[in-house]
Amino acid sequence: MLSKEQIAQRIARELKDGYYVNLGIGIPTLVANYVPEGMDVTLQSENGLLGMGPFPTEEEIDADLINAGKQTVTTLPGSVFFDSATSFAMIRSGRVDLTVLGAMEVNENGDIANWKIPGKMVKGMGGAMDLVASAQNIIVAMQHTNRAGASKLLKELSLPVTGLGCVKKVVTNLCVMDITERGFELRELAPGVRIDDVKAATEGKLIVEGDIQDIRF
């Protein structure tokens, strides 16, 4: 099984030199820790920053400089600030090369639910609906099952949808899967996880064909 850090580490292998990347809150944020040495990746924070740097030192803290998770951050040489309309212009027009998000549920059509649980306090979708509606390349980082052990990779979503047909790849604690018109296509297995474990934990249509790789670190 993969830890949260290892899920992030595996997703970081999808980064390419020159990519503009938007990382969601939670596991996706950890991807920034695994950008390969020497690779030029620019992080976009939708509150209005391109070229997000690491968290500040105590001396560097600036209340006017935060990320979309409201955490204090820093800039890097070449960073730029902009307003929220410009930020979502970048997102909607497809300039962001890779978006990494968390999810509560994903279905075999690539639909995603990650903003609302009926009966619970609804906090809002933030920028998630804009991101999933427009991004060309969305990877979801998530646990394969919920705390009760039920699959989060489904035939049909049970929760309110955030966006339709948008997720192309899912990296979970168990495996890496691509979502194609055929369903969830198993590509890689986490250490110690067997194909049967993935089958048992996946409610949606799972395709197991060809060479399934082991994820190695």
Place this chain on the structure above:
Amino acid sequence: MDKVVQNAAEAIAGISDGMTLMIGGFGLCGIPENSIKALVKSGVNKLTCISNNAGVDDFGIGLLLQGKQVKKMISSYVGENVEFERQLLSGELEVELIPQGTLAERCRAAGAGVPAFFTPAGYGTEVAEGKEVRIFNGKKHIMEEAFKSDYAIVKAWKGDTDGNLIFKATARNFNPMMAMAGKITIAEVEELVKPGELDPNFIHTPGIFVNRIFQGSSYEKRIEQRTITK
């Protein structure tokens, strides 16, 4: 044209019960602290507030919620506020949740004289309910309308007496679009200077959009998630 008012109380003159206000900021970053406090003091109520977030319990828009001055919030994310949750669950407060990019664009459209636009964000979700759908380039989009608001209240870093504004870092966020969108726009700034002291090359919001400007005081700039590198 001199647009200076002396203080926040003077700046918010004319804001009355039942009005719709745009309030700039992302989280607690770039919020018009002085104007919000003046609104609290004024006791104005039944407000509809268009703002990305709803503050925290004891700061930002949370202060207006404490005073039960808000009838409705229009936001993209409202998660950090216990009093908000209590009022929402008890039915005292209405909330309309809007995708963040759509929220920004509805402000921008209002300020740009564009009555409506189409966006893919929210298609197929409950956000799309009751909205016109059209296909452009093979993809489904929903129609969203420009916001209507009575006043916009923004916070800038520097401004001049003509109303020209410069924002700082990520405190810019929704402020420039909201500044363009108010029937009346109020700007509070950390530093108010004379015309000519701001380089015209670096002004973000032209003063034509701003009706009233004043220099705020005692900015707290509270941080929600103080995160440091050790």
